[in-house]
Amino acid sequence: MKLVVTICLVMLVIAGALGVARIVRRSTLGDRAVAFDMLTSVLTCALLVSAGYLQDGLLLDLAIILGLLGFIASVTIARFIEARDGSES
Numbered sequence: 001m002k003l004v005v006t007i008c009l010v011m012l013v014i015a016g017a018l019g020v021a022r023i024v025r026r027s028t029l030g031d032r033a034v035a036f037d038m039l040t041s042v043l044t045c046a047l048l049v050s051a052g053y054l055q056d057g058l059l060l061d062l063a064i065i066l067g068l069l070g071f072i073a074s075v076t077i078a079r080f081i082e083a084r085d086g087s088e089s
Contacts, residue, residue, distance in 0.1 A: 001053070005052075005053045009049060012046045012049070015038070015042050016042045016046075019035045019036075019038045020035075020039070022035035023035045023036065023039070029077075029081055029084075033077040033078065036074075036077070037074045040066060040069070040070030044063050044066050044067045047060075047063035047066065048063045051063060
């Protein structure tokens with residue numbers, strides 16, 4: 001069981017590092033928004049893996065809250081990009 005959790009967390013760390021690289025690299029606002037949404041999903045998955053391994057309900061609650069905040073942030077950024085009339089920086 002510990003090996004599976006370790007493999008999952010290593011893959012999530014790699015995915016998080018790629019997401020941070022995508023945000024830092026000079027790209028469009030839409031690309032950064034997608035990378036931010038991916039990072040919140042990776043963090044939520046890491047919390048869920050940890051909650052399952054540690055049998056801790058608090059981590060499950062934190063994962064649900066982070067998922068909701070990530071969704072709200074993604075919708076807000078998408079509305080902001082749409083309101084900019086197609087001019088991205």
